[in-house]
Amino acid sequence: MTDVNTMPGHLIRRYHQASVAIFHARVAELGYDLTPVQYAALAKIEAQPGIDQVTLAGLIAYDRTTIGGVVDRLVQKTYLVREVSATDRRARVLKLTELGVTTLHRLAPAVEEAQQTMLSGLEPGEQAEFVRLLQKATAGVNQMSRAPLKETD
Template sequence: MKDLNDFPGHLIRRLQQIAVAVFHSEVEAAGFDITPVQFAALSRVGTHPGIDQATLAGLIAYDRTTIAGVVDRLVTKGFLSREISASDRRARVLHMTETGRAALERLTPAVEHAQTVMLSGLDEAETEDFLRLLKKATDAVNDLSRAPLRPAPKDR
């Protein structure tokens, strides 16, 4: 039998554990209590203002049934506002608040530094190769996910 450390799933899980720990360390040092999923949601609402929660879930590859909880926490923190869509009364559209913009501006350097720490064992060329291969592997099996990544609608 192969050694456990030769299974990509095991190594990916370990790297994910490390990535989350490093992320929390960096954002806490910046004065924030925010999760990686909350950061992803905040970032995507910043680049796609007025999106609905279901679209947001697709943009960050997060489960549609639990995205409301992520959004609730960001609304409670004062980072996002949520209102009923003018075009679909069942949908909730999201906008970043001024507090959210300021937080994202302060959070981004901490999150970028966390990425550097996570891959500190690789040189620049290895980092580029790793990211290229990781994206390729992820894209190839995206549709197997319970929460696949979905592109933004073209009309936004």
């Protein structure tokens, strides 16, 4: 029987647990209560103001049925607003509030530090190679995910 400590799935789960803990610690140090998914949502909305929830879900590879809860919490925290679409009165689009923009920019250095901490067990050349291989491996199974990443057009 294979040792679980050599199984990619087990190692990825452990690495994910550590990465979330590192992210939360850095963000909490600045007095914020934000999850990695909430941060990713804010970053994508800033990059593409006026996107809808379905598009947001695809851009951060998050389940379409649960993205609503993420958006609801960000609206409650007054980081973003839902507005009626200018092109489709039935649709709602997402835009950052001034507080959302400020929060995103204040957190950016801490989030970058968190990323570096996550890679701290590797040499600099290994870090870039690890990220490249992780992107490649993730792309290879993207369509098997219940929430595949959808690239922008």
